[in-house]
Amino acid sequence: MDITDQIRHAPKVVLHDHLDGGLRPVTIVELADQAGLALPVDDAAELGQWFFDQADSGSLAQYLTTFDLTVAVMRSYDNLRRVASEFVLDQADDGVVYAEARWAPAQHVTDGLSLEDGVRAVRDGLRDGMAEVAATGRTIIARQLLCELRGLEPTLDVAELAIAYRDDSVAGLDCAGPEIGHSSASFLPSYQLAASADMFITIHAGEAAGLESIAEAIHICGANRIGHGVALIDDIHRDGDRLRLGHLASYIAALRLPLEIAPSSNLQTGVVSDLRRHPFRELDRAGVRLTVNADNRLMSRTTVTREFQLLVDAFGYGMADVRRFTLNAAKSAFLSHEERLALIHDLVLPGYDPD
Numbered sequence: 001m002d003i004t005d006q007i008r009h010a011p012k013v014v015l016h017d018h019l020d021g022g023l024r025p026v027t028i029v030e031l032a033d034q035a036g037l038a039l040p041v042d043d044a045a046e047l048g049q050w051f052f053d054q055a056d057s058g059s060l061a062q063y064l065t066t067f068d069l070t071v072a073v074m075r076s077y078d079n080l081r082r083v084a085s086e087f088v089l090d091q092a093d094d095g096v097v098y099a100e101a102r103w104a105p106a107q108h109v110t111d112g113l114s115l116e117d118g119v120r121a122v123r124d125g126l127r128d129g130m131a132e133v134a135a136t137g138r139t140i141i142a143r144q145l146l147c148e149l150r151g152l153e154p155t156l157d158v159a160e161l162a163i164a165y166r167d168d169s170v171a172g173l174d175c176a177g178p179e180i181g182h183s184s185a186s187f188l189p190s191y192q193l194a195a196s197a198d199m200f201i202t203i204h205a206g207e208a209a210g211l212e213s214i215a216e217a218i219h220i221c222g223a224n225r226i227g228h229g230v231a232l233i234d235d236i237h238r239d240g241d242r243l244r245l246g247h248l249a250s251y252i253a254a255l256r257l258p259l260e261i262a263p264s265s266n267l268q269t270g271v272v273s274d275l276r277r278h279p280f281r282e283l284d285r286a287g288v289r290l291t292v293n294a295d296n297r298l299m300s301r302t303t304v305t306r307e308f309q310l311l312v313d314a315f316g317y318g319m320a321d322v323r324r325f326t327l328n329a330a331k332s333a334f335l336s337h338e339e340r341l342a343l344i345h346d347l348v349l350p351g352y353d354p355d
Contacts, residue, residue: 011351013329016260021296031073055299058270080121088129102145143171150177159190171334172200206231233279262295
């Protein structure tokens with residue numbers, strides 16, 4: 001079995017995967033037809049290529065425009081439920097045993113769908129998918145992360161929903177959207193409310209914006225994980241053969257605060273010009289806890305298996321490293337302590353050959 005097959009069959013953990021960035025092209029075609037929405041192309045294969053080409057712009061702002069179309073077909077209970085179910089099935093087919101699906105409910109409230117209706121639809125879809133996978137003798141755990149969206153008027157609605165459904169499919173709170181010109185601290189009351197309820201928080205930072213956005217996410221907003229965070233490399237410097245960490249990088253490494261890295265996405269949004277120049281390996285060598293993610297499987301035409309394969313090809317990693325990064329992710333899952341231990345010992349570790 002070559003390493004690609006080994007990666008595909010190994011249990012994997014996904015922490016950073018957008019629900020509206022992972023639709024099947026054929027699903028978009030079918031749902032758009034039902035809603036009377038015009039598509040740039042009607043063939044599913046050609047539509048998948050269109051999404052990749054549009055997202056492959058080198059700009060985060062341009063990349064994000066591709067979501068206008070996917071969100072447009074996710075504005076009913078039935079459609080959200082279907083997309084959430086297919087999210088689970090597609091992850092399971094890629095060997096994923098735990099996945100967090102993040103999405104912004106505020107984008108889906110048109111056509112009579114309430115914020116709570118949306119959360120229930122995604123909950124039910126995740127349940128459908130898990131049950132279908134279980135019927136085949138396999139196991140996958142899927143949860144949803146509710147996103148605050150930069151650029152929208154801050155309210156407490158999403159945080160309150162996250163708390164209300166924390167024991168009913170919701171794993172935590174996120175903040176996504178354009179980083180430049182949009183401070184994550186705009187949603188500080190939401191983070192404070194979530195933290196007061198002992199909820200987990202992850203925030204997109206250090207992707208388009210710099211170190212200051214990472215510091216803000218952690219020190220002001222109380223993030224437990226950082227989405228992307230690749231700008232942290234600017235606080236790590238070489239001194240001969242040694243890596244020297246600045247105060248922020250040392251703080252993050254010492255507290256084992258995880259970065260949710262998505263190599264292909266970083267390449268498409270212009271974070272790096274070549275995957276071999278990605279700061280992943282230097283961050284790893286510096287002792288930062290890294291996890292590997294696909295971010296938006298549709299836009300990047302990828303899977304988490306492929307993301308691991310890209311890192312293997314670029315930096316010479318092997319299966320021991322795949323296991324190490326997977327354990328990093330399992331240790332960082334937004335689960336209770338008992339559930340996290342069960343994930344590690346029952347689903348992640350048994351799936352690896354001890355050799």
